[in-house]
Amino acid sequence: MPELPEVETVRRGMVDAMCGKSIEQVTVRRYDLRGGIPEDLADVMTGKEIRLLERRGKYILIHFGDHKTAVLHLGMSGRIRIYSDKGAVENKKHDHVILIMSDGCVVIFEDPRRFGMLYLVRAPHWQEEKPFSEMGAEPLSNEWSGQDLAFKLSNRKSPIKNALLDQSVVAGLGNIYVCEALFFSGISPSRLAYTLKSEEIERLVVHVRTVLNNAIAAGGSSLKDYAQTDGSLGYFQFGFKVYDREGHICPNECGGNVHRIVQGGRSTFYCPNCQV
DNA sequence: CCGCGGGCCTGCGCGC
């Protein structure tokens, strides 16, 4: 799925269309997404005013200011499309949930692979529920630091690549941005997490933040499935240094080239020359 | 408790 920058881009796109407005009508076309859409979703959401849209890791929280909060996750292929009025709406095969807002604007949750999720949690104590209760720090917040990351890595025997994909270590990273951050940090993805020195961990924190911020500024990355809420594409994918660039020369011009290996069943891209 | 592999779905690009 979209990783943190794409989810943040989607959240920002949803704010104007939804915040301060109420939901007039909810249509659920399919309930059998991963985890299942709750049967009472429409009952709970209809008529509610949206007070706040918040992101936590790769999740978007839709707060109504009452005892329920809706949780949206885009899975691997989820999208949100927004139309400013009903007349402009296109119907697509995998449109699973359609929200009509009080001003006539339409918000559609589309997800071909159905790995996405939309469900309800208790409010205001949603952070006490899984997966939020087990989630690591927000990497762009002040609560995240080299010290925090070092603590999380101190007993980890898995490769640093795998550890950074674990949402309980730090929230919101996925395959792309982990590869990119490790490249900028000059750290091999195969290094066992607990062997990183504090100075390397400090570097990693800096580069994770930089790569995420740059990607958000570019509107995220558009691979096969991801687009912004107005259908336009992010363009950060043109800035990838190593991700999906197997065989290309290393952007550091070290004389080496980008390799692909498989870790935990997923592709990792890196420069064996620059990343040690 | 931890780490790994498989499963969940559909669509796309590639090679034959």
Added chain:
DNA sequence: TGCGCGCAGGCCCGCG
């Protein structure tokens, strides 16, 4: 042009 295969940004579960 058509078809089968491998692969994809994530997460959860069960096993060792």
